[in-house]
Amino acid sequence: MEIWTDVAKLIGAGLAIGLGAIGPGIGIGLLGMGAMNALGRNPEARGPIMTNMILGIAFAEAVAIYALVIAILLIFVA
């Protein structure tokens, strides 16, 4: 019986980070697309586009980090 708690923990952690990375992945892709489009239209605005893209990516990535925190807690703490 003991092994099933470990199994559940591992599956839960894998699912948490795997499913949690889908949304941020799409989000970062969209951000990159938007930045490339903007860069193609207006190559002189490279600096501000770059800064804002990195800020946006950091926000999208934070969602994946929440999933990662859950996965870490499941494996190491629960």
Add this chain to the structure above:
Amino acid sequence: MTEKKHRGTLLKIVVLAIALFAMIIISFVGSEVGSGIVGSEPLSLFNVEAPQYHPAPEKPFHHLPITNTMITAWISIAVLGGLFFIGTRNMKLVPTGLQNFLELIVEGAANFIEDPAGKKHGTWFFPVCTTIFLFIVANAWVSLIPGFETIRINGEPLFRSANTDLNVPAALAVVSFCYVEYWGFKAKGVSYLKTFFHFGPLWQAIKLIVTGNIKAGAGGLLNGFVAVFAGLLEILSHIIRMVSFTFRLFGNMTAGMILVMIMIFLVPWVLPTIFYGLEAFFGFIQAMIFAGLTLGFACAAVMEE
């Protein structure tokens, strides 16, 4: 002449790249996981202990309630304080050296803050936002110095990045929350409470109904309830903001720490350097985001409607 020189540098770069690549391959094959894949004996040179992660900070001294993250926070405070003390001791009108560098930081932060907040509110936000930024970035960069996580006392690591202790991001988030509310009250007075308890439209609608204008009142009633509900949601969002602040910083820094540990375990040579660079970049970005979000919420709190 120049072509020969160019060829010389190119040759050097190629040799260096090959050497580094060879070091990566050798250290991967020699390490525990790589030797398992290749099927050879692991070399004792690459015998790195498997990554172990403890969410709670360790206490290196048995009887003292001093955690290793606390020591790191003191170190980064000392570094920041020492840097600014030495840099501003003999201030000159035309800055040179360290003073120049510090003025660059402070002026950059001041411009960054005054851009959205304006002159008056910028002077309120500047000390808190800049301090948060500098503290987080110092914590993140101090923990990249070799010796962190590896120097052990009583079997526990003596230093550990302060941002990977949940208490530090939580404390910063609470500070940021308190200051945002304080600035809101300072800018708007008691009417700042209207952001949370917005009963005005509802009272007006009820007044209309009571005075007999039922048709106009019924339409206003819905708007009134929506306004009340939005105000209550605002309370919730202010509290959830703290949790989000905490876990964004904690998660990013912890993930970075685990990433570096795992890379050192997998490929002990050369490759972890790249991840150290990545960590330095992420520490800066996360510090900027923490300070920038505090600034953004503060601007939203003091904004005139």
